[in-house]
Amino acid sequence: MHKKLFIPGPTEVREEILKAQGQWMIGHRSKEFGELNKRCVENTKQILGTKNYLFWFTSSGTGCMEGALRNVVTGKILHTVNGAFSDRWFKISKACGKSASSIAAEWGKAIKPEMVDAELAKGGYQALTITQNETSTGVRNPIEAIAKLVRAKYPDVLILVDAVSGLMGDWFEIDALGLDVVVASSQKAVALPPGLAVSIVSQRALDKCRTVTDRGYYFDYDAMLKRYEKDFQTPTTPAVSLFWALDLELDHILKEGMQNRYQRHLEMAKFTRDWAAKYFKVFPEPGYESVTLTTVANTRNVVIKDLNGELGKRGMQISNGYGDLKEKTFRIAHMGDLTMADMKEVTAAIVDVLKL
Ligand SMILES: Cc1ncc(COP(=O)(O)O)c(C=O)c1O
Incomplete structure (x- = not known):
């Protein structure tokens, strides 16, 4: 089953590109x-x-x-x-x-x-x-x-x-x-x-x-x-x-135009960050948040592996934290060719799975 990748690499690749x-x-x-x-x-x-x-x-x-x-x-x-x-x-x-x-x-x-x-x-x-x-x-x-x-x-x-x-x-x-x-x-x-x-x-x-x-x-x-x-x-x-x-x-x-691409990334970042702040906490120092991924502080002690298992059933995958941050954070990428619709879909799915 195809899982849409919201992990910070490899990112989701469009089918046209895979075929090329x-x-x-x-x-x-x-x-x-x-x-x-x-x-x-x-x-x-x-x-x-x-x-x-x-x-x-x-x-x-x-x-x-x-x-x-x-x-x-x-x-x-x-x-x-x-x-x-x-x-x-x-x-x-x-x-x-x-x-x-x-x-x-x-x-x-x-x-x-x-x-x-x-x-x-x-x-x-x-x-x-x-x-x-x-x-x-x-x-x-x-x-x-x-x-x-x-x-x-x-x-x-x-x-x-x-x-x-x-x-x-x-x-x-x-x-x-x-x-x-x-x-x-x-x-x-x-x-x-x-x-x-x-x-x-x-x-x-x-x-x-x-x-x-x-x-x-x-x-x-x-x-x-x-x-x-x-x-x-x-x-x-x-x-x-x-x-x-x-x-x-x-x-x-x-x-698409690089500046439009950049604007799309800014928009996805803002949306994902606002979502993270509403339900959890944004991990990075304010003012220095990435434009291409959001690291979320796991304030609800969610078992990320279980969450990902449920998201997997819905055809999506996010990432756990890196190294020492493995369980303390999780990461949602919004980079490449992902769209606002994708970000809305994945965040809504997390809300649904966790019954937030
Ligand atoms: C910021 C940063 N630097 C370097 C690397 C290593 O790149 P690669 O895995 O393509 O060797 C990564 C991979 O995730 C990265 O995110």
């Missing part, structure tokens, strides 16, 4: 694949309003997080940690042997510009990571304010952004904020199956990458760009079927 993957295979060294990839790259840039370099990798988002570190980080890096995924980037840094340190906020709270300022003021940092949308807690970090501060006071510090669960649902300016690397996965607000991830790279990040001799192989931005410049193919075998799905979804997003 079923075409007869083509060789990735064909002109046809080069054209497909070129269209995907150019349409993604248009949707995001960026003139930066943009690479679609066959990988999940974590690969691109590691890739960003390997391509551009040679000195001290500061990780801002307020949940499981921002902590993951810090762990990846250590696993890659980087000189990494972190500042942390309690789960559910946002990273504030003053915290970043106080640490960067100590000097010596080459790069900073920010998780735009911390999916484990449902907190949207104030990326605009942090980036403005860093660009004004620490112009040489590279800003690396994990926008895995925000990109193409939430909105932020990539070029105007001076973000050096932004990474995201296909299975979140892009509303595709898992398997592709994007890296959006500034000129100075690319220049930096070209000076790094041990930047690795698979996620090498310069190698990717050289291949794009030659024939728009990829250095290694891409997930061709997913590119068909991507191509079709990007067309859909262009037709």
Whole structure:
């Protein structure tokens, strides 16, 4: 039975997109694949309003997080940690042997510009990571304010952004904020199956990458760009079927218009948050709630597994909390191609199941 996914990844994928993957295979060294990839790259840039370099990798988002570190980080890096995924980037840094340190906020709270300022003021940092949308807690970090501060006071510090669960649902300016690397996965607000991830790279990040001799192989931005410049193919075998799905979804997003898409996400977020506040409590710090998912404090001690079992019978699935928050919270995603009607349906079903 099909269960509509209200989990923060993989998100619900429209049937048309699923079917697009079923075409007869083509060789990735064909002109046809080069054209497909070129269209995907150019349409993604248009949707995001960026003139930066943009690479679609066959990988999940974590690969691109590691890739960003390997391509551009040679000195001290500061990780801002307020949940499981921002902590993951810090762990990846250590696993890659980087000189990494972190500042942390309690789960559910946002990273504030003053915290970043106080640490960067100590000097010596080459790069900073920010998780735009911390999916484990449902907190949207104030990326605009942090980036403005860093660009004004620490112009040489590279800003690396994990926008895995925000990109193409939430909105932020990539070029105007001076973000050096932004990474995201296909299975979140892009509303595709898992398997592709994007890296959006500034000129100075690319220049930096070209000076790094041990930047690795698979996620090498310069190698990717050289291949794009030659024939728009990829250095290694891409997930061709997913590119068909991507191509079709990007067309859909262009037709919807990114700003309309963003407004739809804002509307779904507000509705879901108001619902959560009425029946439970919204978990994140007020003013920093995610646009793409709502984390609900489980004030009624609902057994989430049982609730999901009942929702499953009605063809829907939500998510429990992440890690330590497993039973203390639950998460309802409103990202990708979900609509207000979907949000009304799932919240009404929860009210009905729990007899609220
Ligand atoms: C904010 C954030 N960063 C990183 C990741 C990891 O991405 P992936 O699972 O595509 O490797 C996730 C996955 O949920 C995420 O939500």
